[in-house]
Amino acid sequence: MQTVDVLVVGAGLAGLHTARLLARQRLKVMVVDRRRSLSTGIRTTGIFVRRTLDDFDLPDHLLGPGVRDVLLYPPSRRAPIRLASDRDEYRVADMAAVYEHARRAAESAGARVLLGVRYVDASMGVVRFAGAGPVTARFVVGADGARSRVARDLGLDVNRRFLVGSELVHPIASGTTTPAFHCVLDPRVAPGYLGWVIDDGRHAHVGVAGYPEAMRTGIRHLLDAFAADAPGRAAPAGQVERRGGPIPVGGVLRRLACPAGLLVGDAAGAVSPLTAGGLDPCLRMSELAAAVAAGYLRTGDRRVLSRYDGDALRRRFRGRLLLRRVFAGIRSPAAAEAAVTVLRGRAGRALAARILFGDGSFPDVGPRPADPPIDRPCR
Numbered sequence: 001m002q003t004v005d006v007l008v009v010g011a012g013l014a015g016l017h018t019a020r021l022l023a024r025q026r027l028k029v030m031v032v033d034r035r036r037s038l039s040t041g042i043r044t045t046g047i048f049v050r051r052t053l054d055d056f057d058l059p060d061h062l063l064g065p066g067v068r069d070v071l072l073y074p075p076s077r078r079a080p081i082r083l084a085s086d087r088d089e090y091r092v093a094d095m096a097a098v099y100e101h102a103r104r105a106a107e108s109a110g111a112r113v114l115l116g117v118r119y120v121d122a123s124m125g126v127v128r129f130a131g132a133g134p135v136t137a138r139f140v141v142g143a144d145g146a147r148s149r150v151a152r153d154l155g156l157d158v159n160r161r162f163l164v165g166s167e168l169v170h171p172i173a174s175g176t177t178t179p180a181f182h183c184v185l186d187p188r189v190a191p192g193y194l195g196w197v198i199d200d201g202r203h204a205h206v207g208v209a210g211y212p213e214a215m216r217t218g219i220r221h222l223l224d225a226f227a228a229d230a231p232g233r234a235a236p237a238g239q240v241e242r243r244g245g246p247i248p249v250g251g252v253l254r255r256l257a258c259p260a261g262l263l264v265g266d267a268a269g270a271v272s273p274l275t276a277g278g279l280d281p282c283l284r285m286s287e288l289a290a291a292v293a294a295g296y297l298r299t300g301d302r303r304v305l306s307r308y309d310g311d312a313l314r315r316r317f318r319g320r321l322l323l324r325r326v327f328a329g330i331r332s333p334a335a336a337e338a339a340v341t342v343l344r345g346r347a348g349r350a351l352a353a354r355i356l357f358g359d360g361s362f363p364d365v366g367p368r369p370a371d372p373p374i375d376r377p378c379r
């Protein structure tokens, strides 16, 4: 049986970035993903915010043109609030290319990436798969998304509160539109979240997300209804792709690490509860996760794991979790019209600009100096 230092389950952005950082520490790292190709089964729009692009090195050619304008619509779609930034606030990535780039970076650092291999379970350091023989792993990183099996098998916390999102993506004829991010607050199509159209002049993404229990007619039907007359949507100039998946919005989970492994990305609940953005947290939290995992594997000291402490991180999410509850409470068109009216005022516009253009959607997760011992066994 093969032996590795770290087995990473999931070759999304969180898994590939963590694998790369761990392999750079000269650890023997294997990544598995059930997807046969990284360009299929994509579950994200791929909007990267300015702060992520400032802090992490994403090659320019993987990113679309910058988007500076946001239009916020009430359910009536009339008289949207326009917020304009003097900087590029968003860039939509070619996610298939981003995953391929991240895979190559992980492999160049020494990690082995196996596709078409599904994690089945892990027990006493032995990990079993469908599509490959078992391996012995000193440490398992659960980067297997919102409904993580690894989290469950390690006895760590699991996500319980989700939005579901779905979108259509297609190329558009160049020069026919002005790049903009259209956000529609309409609980009839997106209960608890938004309908969106983001158009960067090359591609359009048209989507809805909301609480699944409030989407009685089903998300596919709601997306098609929204897309039929979504504001700012240009006609497709090529193939239309569908994407979608769950989005954990309960905040970072409390129990993220134990001596047998840890969680990153959606598996860790590392998504801004307010904006539902998870790409920045994938990169930001993976840096801390990799430093902690490498430190633990080098020293064998369980106290190192306490630096990856979801409880401490959650404290910094209180305001965002409160705003999520306010957002979730907007369940009728009249309430949504009223909310947009509030945002039209000076203070409302300032709040909207802070959420949409600010740097605070996900906190910094730098290492903490205090290392109280944790000695909580894994299952």
Ligand SMILES: Cc1cc2nc3c(=O)[nH]c(=O)nc-3n(C[C@H](O)[C@H](O)[C@H](O)COP(=O)(O)OP(=O)(O)OC[C@H]3O[C@@H](n4cnc5c(N)ncnc54)[C@H](O)[C@@H]3O)c2cc1C
Binding pocket: 009, 010, 011, 012, 013, 014, 015, 032, 033, 034, 035, 041, 043, 044, 045, 046, 047, 048, 117, 118, 119, 120, 143, 144, 145, 146, 149, 164, 165, 166, 167, 207, 243, 244, 245, 246, 247, 264, 265, 266, 267, 270, 271, 276, 277, 278, 279, 280, 282
């Ligand atoms: C419709 C939608 C749009 C979104 N848009 C944005 C956006 O524009 N900007 C933003 O910041 N965030 C966005 N998000 C959230 C963001 O995409 C996620 O938070 C982020 O991609 C999570 O990355 P991850 O690596 O943790 O998980 P994932 O990208 O989900 O990767 C998990 C990987 O694990 C693999 N896997 C799962 N189970 C197994 C198994 N048993 N064995 C092997 N492999 C397994 C999966 O195949 C997958 O490749 C969006 C989410 C949705 C649903």
